[in-house]
Amino acid sequence: MSAGFPYLTVLILLPAAGALALAIIGLDKRFSKEFGDVLAIGVSLATLGVAIGAVVAMKVNVGGFQLTSNHIYTGQALGVRWNLGLDGISVFLVLLSAVLFPLVLVLGRHKTNARAYAAWLLLLEAAVIGSFVSLDLIVFFLFFELTLVPSYFIIAGWGHERRAYAAIKFFLYTFLGSAFLLVGILALAFIHESQTHVLTFSLPALMHTHLSDSTEILLFLAFTSAFAIKAPLFPFHTWSPDAYTEAPTEGSVILSSLLAKLGTYGIIRFDLSLFPHATRTLAPLMLTLAVIGILYGAIVACAQRDLKRLVTYSSLAQVGFIALGTFALSSQGLSGAVLLMVNHGLIVGALFILIGFIYERRGTWQVGELRGLQKVAPVMAAVFTVVMMASIGVPGLNGFVSEFLVLSGTFITHRWWAVVAVVGVIIAAIYLLWAYQQVFHGEPRAEDEKTKDLVWLERLVMAPLIILIVFLGVYPKPVLDRINPSVNQLVAHVEKATGHYQPSVATKGTAGLGGQP
């Protein structure tokens, strides 16, 4: 039992309670629609406040889990524990979730049946945050699965034309992965029980399970298939173009910014901790898939004529970069991957929101039907430009630092994968600039002339994202200083378990740039 304010439990319960409250008042006609809006946004803002409090309460330069809650509740027999904790790898994902949900709740408040919509979103927030802070594998699995439900209803209930197909495909595909994950979790726990006679699902305890090489690889594959589908990693991505495109704007934002990160987070948190040997053995395979994903996503994005699909495939490439940094197994690569999860969340979220703005005005996201918008909507164009440049990886904006760390970290340990991946950086510029030119440049036609610029509320929604994109580009140090200790600890764990150490250059330090001349 840890003393102090139970930040993490509150972070889960607050939005969940909000969702419940919205469901209840939804049954009662006396409550106005505005009351529902205020309640939902208020709850999400309160959650953001608690999340900020948690970040402030965390100690810097500590690698392990902090703000932990650890309660037995099923008795020793079942061994499941309400075990929560936050470290440098998860903290900014939690914060990102807490930042994004108020924004999408503001955007989604005019939907038909808005209260149900907000309730599903809040439930999703609880599940997402729960997944990021769970240290018990069963609790993690429950939250991981729970994210499916609101996502399904958001796509199927408020999506676009082919929403039914997209929702089912999304649901079944990810559910299939989860089945492997559950089997993997149970198998691991039983193996651990046979060795120690203690049944537990606690991550720190299971890290000490002795596994034969083949068992470890099988378990790695079971876990990874669930995460690779969720992320999605090439070639498990084909649910995502349908789901991201058919989902309403808010759904696309959450799916791509946060739910996708559950996959990459799962790989970092569970695969690397629990199966270091298998991670090491299969790293070349995973790196190859990552590089293929980077190039494949970028090339396919070049052929898209639909803004949402284009961003979806660019997202596939970005997730490839996250996987690349992860399986590079160097401190720089892994820190870059963790930072990229946050940065990509901000960028892709902002892109989907902007595309949503265009859709609201024009009822289309076909590139061919839009033209010259920079002339009639200069503010929208400026905001889009900043986000686009961040996505391309222009220094001074957030995308660059993480991309640089991932690539340089990979170069040190797996040079040729990094060399090929750099090509993806070039292609990212091609499709984004092409899309921008088609939509914003040129002379607007009659129907384009009527496109309104962003109104103040829309600017207010974009403002925090733009501020974070610039801030994390100019001064990522406070964030990296919190990420690094946990990453170093994890890399050290993998190195110690496998006996393979990253080349000394990355940790030499003395020859680094630190000293004053």
Next chain:
Amino acid sequence: MLHAAYLMPLFPLVGFVVLVAIGRRVGDPVAGWIGTIAVAGSFVVALLTLIALSHQPEAHRVFLHNYFTWFHVGGLTVPIGLQVDQLSIVMCMFITGVSALINLYSIGYMKGDRDYSKFFIYLNLFVFSMLVLVLANNLLLTFVGWEGVGVCSYWLVSFWFHRETAASAGKKAFIYNRIGDAGFLLAIFLIFEKTGTLQYQGGPGGGIFGQLHHLGGGTATAAVLLLLFAATGKSAQIPLFNWLPDAMEGPTPVSALIHAATMVTAGVYLLCRMNHLLALSHTGTEVIAIIGGVTAFVAATIACAQQDIKKVLAFSTVSQIGYMVLAVGSGAYIAAIFLMVAHAFFKGLLFLAAGSVIHGLDDEQDLKRMGALRRTMKWTSVTFTIGWLAIAGIPPLAGFWAKGDVLDNVYAHYKVLWALGLLTAVLTAYYMSRLQILAFGGDERWKEIGPHGEPALHTPHESPWVMRLPLVILAVAAFFAGILNLPWAHRYSFDAWLAPVFSGSLYRDHIHNGGLWALAITDAVAAIIGVVLAVTLWRGTVTDKARLEPRFLQRVWYWDDFYDAIIGRPSQKLASFMAWVVDVRVIDGAVNGAARLVRSTGTATRKLQTGYVRNYALGIAFGMAAIIAFMISRTWWS
């Protein structure tokens, strides 16, 4: 004063922020003045810093300072820090000086533009990025400036974005630069891997230059070639040169500043900065020299056949930068910098004067529709003439000395490249004289109906003083810049001033005095031959001379068509194939096929239809909720 060096980039940054905040409100011309003052302030700081630096003893003319840490991961710490030394301050002087003049000029040139204030926003951000590029004390921060100028270039080339050609040209510039940047990134990774640092010099271990012994010969060559590749993108050299002519779609002050005087020389600067690395690879420097020499020649031939006044100047820029790269490849770094500075003056001048012509002729850029402008545009024509003579290499103007310095060094190193360089010098004098004759001599063709039935143009008018003043200042500079590095060395000549930066890696030719005289006379004769050739061929009233403008040259040696055929079109096909065949039919087809297989094999699973999945999902929701509620209740109980 050295400690205040950070003010140099800070001024334009503040200008940028102020203009973003209030630029649109204050509008024309106040926004322009804010931008100009910011850059002029930066010039004053540069001047004071130069004076302070020159008062230091020679061994202490390097000022290194880290302001804060950008990020720190593993063994990699990247500071935001400056390196003020003899090389970077020379760069800063001409960058801020020329930028201030071009900002001033733009106040007049951009008058009445609907995005007037935005132009100066970009210009200030550009100057800031350029100063970061040259003042950075580590490779990654240089890369930040490098990317920053690239982005500003994209925005400024596609400034008139409603024109399809401008939008495409901006995109092309960005992508070509990006291809080069990939080389830069890989060079950074490689250098960091081998030396464990990114700082050029100073600090523990002496920075990159102190750790170079960790590089084997092969690694050094690889790093040099990667940096060269980066330079070919930014500095428009073969194989990545063909974005620069398209970039002429940008407003003319942009062409003058970014695509002639400053940004495109960044590649040369980078190679000079890394001179100690270059010295480790003989193969690398040879490739650099060949790329430079060949680019100089190829671009010069193309410039002979262009119709558009700005295109001639653009290819001329490519050609002149080729000379600089050739000098770098010959180990003649100081000659490269000397030509870079002289070029900034005379090419900046030529572009601004061309802008004045375009401005006075209702935006006409076709040389064949100009003529006899000497009568109506006195200031422009006199200043342009000085620029023409300077670039042509007529003594005693700046170009003669600077180009001569390059060619002398090349002569001592690579005889074949020297011959090519000399031939290029003839071509340079030829195409510039052709331009001069077509624009300012001959008949007043602008009075006539155009070849495609365009109406006659209005009588050209001279430009306002804000545009004429920069012309005059640059003309004076272009005339006298040779003083900066006359062969009779003085205390502050470039040779004396810059030598410590290059120390061991600097090549010094050992041509005796008589040889130098012979080479100088050869250069002057080459220039005069070019001028005489042009006068003979282009004098008179006929301007349609197809034999002198072969299609092969007009179409840029079919370079764009070649890239389109081997890269452009095949990759478009590849993208479509991947998107619509591989992704939709193969990968997604397999997924949907598997789903269909499952559905058809079991009757029970037929329930996987819309309504059933819905129930299923609800089932999970309630199940999960119950479990979690149970867990939480137990938590509070225990």
